[in-house]
Amino acid sequence: MKQKPTMADVALYAGVSPSTAARVLHGNGYVSDANRKSVLKAASELEYHPNIQARSLRYSRSFLIGVVLSSAVRNPFFALISHAIRLQANAAGLSVLNFNHNYDHATEVDGLRRLLDHGVEAVILCHSFEIANLAPIQKAGIPIIEIERAFLSETHKILIDPQPGLAAALRDLVERGHRRIDFLGGSAARGSRGGSSSHSSADEERAEAFLRAAAAVGLDAADLHVTTGQYDEDSGTALEGLIRGRQILTRTDRPTAIVAGSDVLAAGVLQAAYELGLHVPRDLSVIGYDDSLGLFLTPALSSVRQPYDEIATLAIEMAMAGTKSPSLVRTIGTSYAIRSSVGAARSGA
Incomplete structure (x- = not known):
């Protein structure tokens, strides 16, 4: 041999x-x-x-980072952020152990236990389902990095500012003559056993940022509608976008544009428009959020872009800082990717 x-x-x-x-x-x-x-x-x-095992024994370290994801199957955002984190971890000589809780209490509890069993050096949350489930991680003194959430004390946090991207998106729509604009977002996910959910803040912040951006460009509040829906059910986010999209697009005061709180919700809106015989962007303009699948849709979806590589770089830096540094908080801005799902408001609208 x-x-x-x-x-x-x-x-x-x-x-x-x-x-x-x-x-x-x-x-x-x-x-x-x-x-x-x-x-x-x-x-x-x-x-x-x-020999990773020999290296771990020599340095008394696992060189492992745990990553908690909501559902990479239902939303490609989580696959993209996981991929970016893995690349940055590999560059830093670290390995990644991740799992999807799929909005299930037992799955999250089991996944977190496995992270503890493997001796991970830090846990990156994107995002947790029930905050209470993280108690064993905190008790073990393992550093936690929250992405786009700020629910725990004494953790590192990477906050995402939706304002720059949404402001650019609203300016684009107004310049194209749009005045009746809807926002379709998510609502707080339910903890399966009554635990506190970690979902509401980001969804609420996006809706609030939409309203601030609309006010800044002089839109009348009476022409704006904010619709939220549960998207952690078995039906999935895309179907939720389809259901809510149908409701919005069959109103007598149908909007000329819809801004969705995720690309997957926006994909459902595109399905609803197709079913109802509405052409995008001639009859309706659609903008997503997170820029996770816009290039794979028809028409290509305009979207508020999240900086995946920057988020991942910060997450790994914070993981390596561990408990040696006080709780770090960093805020990253969004941007706007213009594609063919946005056009001029239809005449007479």
Whole structure:
């Protein structure tokens, strides 16, 4: 059997010291670009693979980060943020262990227990279902990073400001002649066993930001409607968008534009418009939020964009800071991606 190459073999092959090879392969400490390239080239040619278990034993660390997701199956936002976090973690020499709670109490409790069993060094929440379920993580003293939520004390927080993106979206609509504009968002998810849900704040903030942005561009409050719906049920977010979309688009005072609180809700609105024989964007303009699947819809969906890479970079930095730093709070702004789902308001509207 071919003997597996060691880190010492990589160092010798690359012509560097073992400590330099270790810094490159573990992603720790400064190494010149030339030495880094030499070590990586040597590792590739020797087909070297680090022994993670041995590394963990040597440093008494797991090098594991836990990520709690709501439902990557129902909403591609969670798949995108998970992917971005994994890339940043890998660059920092860390591995990621994640799970989707799918808005289920027992699933979340079991997933968090597994994170504890694997000795994760930090837990990134995107997002938790029931706050009370996190008590074992807090009791263990494991650092927690909340994304777009601020429900726990003594945690690191990455807050997302919806105002810049929504303000740009409303300006775009007004410049195209729209005055009757609806906002379709989510409402607080229900804890399956009466626990406190962690969903309401972001949904409420998006709706409030929509109303502020509308007021800033001079829209009449009487022409604005905010509709919310539960989207953690078995029916899924897209169907909720379809149901609410039908209700909105069959009103006598039908809006000329709808801004949705997620791309998946917006996808449901596009389905409703199609069913009702409305052309987007000739009869109706539609804007999503989070820019998670806009390029895959027809027409391509304009959307308020969340900066996934920036969120992930901050999350991993906070995870690595752990409990050594006081609770860190950072706010990141959104932007607006204009695509073909937005057009001029129909004449006479």
